[in-house]
Each structure stands twice: as structure tokens, then as C-alpha cells.
Amino acid sequence: MFRILLTVIALVVATSLLYRFIVQKFAANKQKPFKEPSKMVGCAYCQLYVEQDEAIYSNGQYFCSSAHSKLKIK
Numbered sequence: 001m002f003r004i005l006l007t008v009i010a011l012v013v014a015t016s017l018l019y020r021f022i023v024q025k026f027a028a029n030k031q032k033p034f035k036e037p038s039k040m041v042g043c044a045y046c047q048l049y050v051e052q053d054e055a056i057y058s059n060g061q062y063f064c065s066s067a068h069s070k071l072k073i074k
């Protein structure tokens with residue numbers, strides 16, 4: 001009888017430890033995908049704001065698209 005009780009206690013402890021481990025791992029994974037928002041830059045032609053990663057950089061200026069980067073600014 002006492003042995004069964006010990007087994008049950010051990011099982012409960014093991015389960016709670018495993019649960020904690022999973023929750024911590026899940027929380028750590030949840031924080032990772034957060035990417036810092038990239039800087040917004042305005043298109044030199046139409047002033048549309050786009051992310052710096054997606055903007056086209058040409059002649060020292062940012063553009064929203066390759067079409068605008070090819071258009072000459074007066």
C-alpha cells in the first residue's frame with residue numbers, strides 16, 4: 001500500500017516537473033520569433049513609407065519600388 005502511494009507521489013512530482021519544463025520551453029520559444037521592427041524610410045519619389053529592408057536604395061535615396069528608383073527626381 002505504501003509503495004503505491006510512493007509511486008503516485010513520484011509520478012505527480014515527475015509530471016509537474018515535466019509540465020514546468022514544457023511551459024518554460026514554450027515561453028522561451030514564444031519570445032524568440034519577435035523581430036525588431038525595421039526602420040521605416042520614405043520613398044524619395046512618392047513619400048510612401050516602406051520598411052528599410054524592403055526599400056530600394058539608389059543614389060543615396062530610398063524608394064518604395066524599383067520603378068520609382070528608376071524615375072529621375074528633379
Ligand SMILES: [Zn+2]
Nearest residue numbers: 043046064068
Ligand atoms: Zn515611391
